[in-house]
Amino acid sequence: MVDDRIRKIDGTDITLEIQEIMIRYLKNVFKNLRNLHLDDLTPNPLLMKLVGTAAELNSAHQLVEYMLNARIERSTSTGFGMTIQKIATAFCEKTGVGGADISIVKENDFGVPVRWYIQMKSGPNTVNKDICIQISSDLQSAVRRAPGSAGLLGITYGKADRVSGITQQYLSFDFEAGRDFWEFISNDPECYRKLWYLTISIAENFEDRGGLTLKELIELKREELTAEFLSKYGESGNQMWNNFLEENM
Numbered sequence: 273m274v275d276d277r278i279r280k281i282d283g284t285d286i287t288l289e290i291q292e293i294m295i296r297y298l299k300n301v302f303k304n305l306r307n308l309h310l311d312d313l314t315p316n317p318l319l320m321k322l323v324g325t326a327a328e329l330n331s332a333h334q335l336v337e338y339m340l341n342a343r344i345e346r347s348t349s350t351g352f353g354m355t356i357q358k359i360a361t362a363f364c365e366k367t368g369v370g371g372a373d374i375s376i377v378k379e380n381d382f383g384v385p386v387r388w389y390i391q392m393k394s395g396p397n398t399v400n401k402d403i404c405i406q407i408s409s410d411l412q413s414a415v416r417r418a419p420g421s422a423g424l425l426g427i428t429y430g431k432a433d434r435v436s437g438i439t440q441q442y443l444s445f446d447f448e449a450g451r452d453f454w455e456f457i458s459n460d461p462e463c464y465r466k467l468w469y470l471t472i473s474i475a476e477n478f479e480d481r482g483g484l485t486l487k488e489l490i491e492l493k494r495e496e497l498t499a500e501f502l503s504k505y506g507e508s509g510n511q512m513w514n515n516f517l518e519e520n521m
Contacts (some may be wrong), residue, residue: 396430
């Protein structure tokens with residue numbers, strides 16, 4: 273029988289803990305969307321006119337759909353970046369040592385336990401030159417406080433060959449990305465796949481307190497925001513755009 277449980281290096285089963293982290297994330301997605309109002313979108317009128325005209329977004333419905341989709345993509349991506357780091361933390365220890373997000377003890381090739389201090393980034397393109405230099409400095413500081421320890425940058429998704437060249441050039445420590453990172457903190461080469469299947473199970477079985485699917489809630493919110501937009505700016509044309517400019521600039 274295939275073991276689909278997610279475990280720490282010491283064998284502790286953390287499947288339910290990770291499940292709860294993901295469910296809390298989904299609950300927040302629904303909550304934030306349900307509480308969203310038109311003024312929360314804080315649109316840049318110059319950007320909206322530039323993109324709106326180029327993309328032929330000429331009506332209240334079209335503009336609201338564009339703004340809402342952009343808001344959902346941005347907020348869910350940002351929120352999940354923090355969530356995936358919480359999931360990684362479940363495998364490790366939080367550290368009070370400055371310069372590291374988490375730490376973990378692993379045996380090296382000679383069977384000697386080594387403490388690793390790890391900084392985390394959600395994706396392969398989130399680290400520019402200045403951040404690389406800062407991460408290197410922070411990890412060096414953490415390692416100096418614990419002789420015999422090691423430092424690592426952990427990237428929660430993506431593949432090593434997709435990590436930006438800037439990271440590879442300016443980072444003074446090794447990094448692990450995607451499935452390699454999850455294997456590193458779990459000692460399980462199938463860890464990333466188990467996370468995938470757990471994600472599917474949660475998504476398919478999640479029930480919002482309002483009894484709506486996310487698709488249904490998005491459509492409901494689109495209708496609400498369109499009604500707000502119509503009341504505030506108008507339906508279309510130059511007068512709508514003039515109202516939009518005066519209210520937001």
